[in-house]
Amino acid sequence: MSTDIDYSRLKDDLIIEYAKKRLIIEKKAAASNLSEVQRSMSLQMMKSIYTHLNCLESYENANSLDKALDAIDLAKIYESVDRREQEKTNTKLNYDDFVVLELLRYFKHDFFKWVNSPSCPCGSTDVSTVGVKRPDSANNPDQISIIEIHQCQKCHHQIEFPRINNPVSLLRTRTGRCGEWVNCFLLILTALIGEGKDRIRYVWNNEDHVWCEYYSSGLRRWVHLDPCEGVFDETLLYCDNWGKRMSYVIGFNKNSVVDLSKKYITKDKQIDQSSVADPSKVEKVITYYNVKKADDYLTQSKSIYSERESWKALYTDVFVPRNLERGELRTEEEATVSSDLPKGRQTGSVEWTKARGEDG
Ligand SMILES: [Zn+2]
Known part of the structure; x- marks a missing residue:
């Protein structure tokens, strides 16, 4: 009698079982919170979460991505990327990371203009x-x-x-404030490294600022990017450097919504969250939309792939990245701001940054 076990199939079976159970449990929990979620949707904070849920969809259009590539000086960008890679000082960075670093520089200094x-x-x-x-x-x-x-x-x-x-219109006008900057930057960033992948994130702050993140395969984590300031991986830029007080910071990528408040807000600059919206309600709303995103992802996969492949993809593309980031956000060490960053916000007039409490 043969005792051969197909380990690869067994592994898939376990993965599929996990994904199915997890989705059932999460859907049950979301259903039991539904009435509370619906009631809290009248709050401005929840409306903001709702409006940003699918904000990355505008960067998925293949035609728009082509226009983004046409609008930038690709030869110049890749020449600098090659140079950065040769000079490589941080061995953890991959080619893609150098593309991002160079795009930050190019976008701020050669492409987009700040307008008060x-x-x-x-x-x-x-x-x-x-x-x-x-x-x-x-x-x-x-x-x-x-x-x-x-x-x-x-x-x-x-x-x-x-x-x-409209990010495509911004390729033409190339002016604005942080909203326009992030909007246009994300389109170009997606065209360069993110097409069809879940590695680009729009980051929204309740105190009138937006920035973004991308998933670095070299650093193996989500990395902060502020295109207006040309700043890479400085999560405490706002609280420590600008002196900005904040209540909530929420990230929106293709498959997930993430509360990033702890990543970006220091204890002494934390605005009491309950003065904006009850944190437990915010958590329930975010959980509700994450369940919905997982469910939508599965439905969409099933329309293209087999049942088994779809559950496996839900595990690999949605549940695993969520688990990894949850662990990361919990264990994140106290980040520090680089000493070589100039103090205070660099974009906007002195009066404007001062009025916003962002002058350092
Ligand atoms: Zn005049």
Whole structure:
């Protein structure tokens, strides 16, 4: 009698069993919290989570990604990437990490421009905001959220500054504040290293700032990126360097929503979370959407692959990365800010950063 055991099949069986059980348990827990989740959706914080859930979808369009590659100087970027790789000082970094580092530099210094107030055609830069108006909702290809109206203090001419959300339009205008910067940067970053993968993350902060993260295969973790500041892997930039006080920081990638507050907010700069939204309710809302994302992922996989392959993919692409990051966020050592970073926020006027409590 043969006692041969197909270990590879056995391993798959165990993985599939785990994925099935886990999804059932998580769905049950989410169902029992449903009424509480629905009630808390009236809070502004939960609305913000809801609106960002699928924010990465706009970076998945193949046509948009092609346009991003057309808009940048690829030859220049890759030449610098090659040089960085040859000079390699951090042996943990892979080729992709050098692409990200170079894109941060290129985007800030050669591509995008920060704008507080647009300058006046008369040449004066003494321009200030006088109001806002709504865009034409019937015809809004640039996905403009609001149009700021600025006035020249010298010739009194009024200049409109539309706040554009369409990342492809931003490849053309190349101006804005942190929202536009992150929006356009993420499109290019996805085109260079993230197409079809779950390794790009939009990071939203309740105190009016956004940044991003990417999953580094070299460092084997999610790495902080602030395109406006050109800063790589400095999680305490906001609290320690800018002196910014924050309540919540939430990350949104393709397959997960993650509470990153502990990663970015130091104890002394932590705004009491319950003054914004009850932390246990926020946790339940995030859990609810993560269950939904896992379920959607499975449904989508089943429409393409076999039942077995779909459960395996749910395990490998959703559950394993979530488990790894959960462990990582728990054990993360106290990070420190590099001493070579200049103090305070580098983008925006002195008055503006001061008013926002970001002047260090
Ligand atoms: Zn003027």
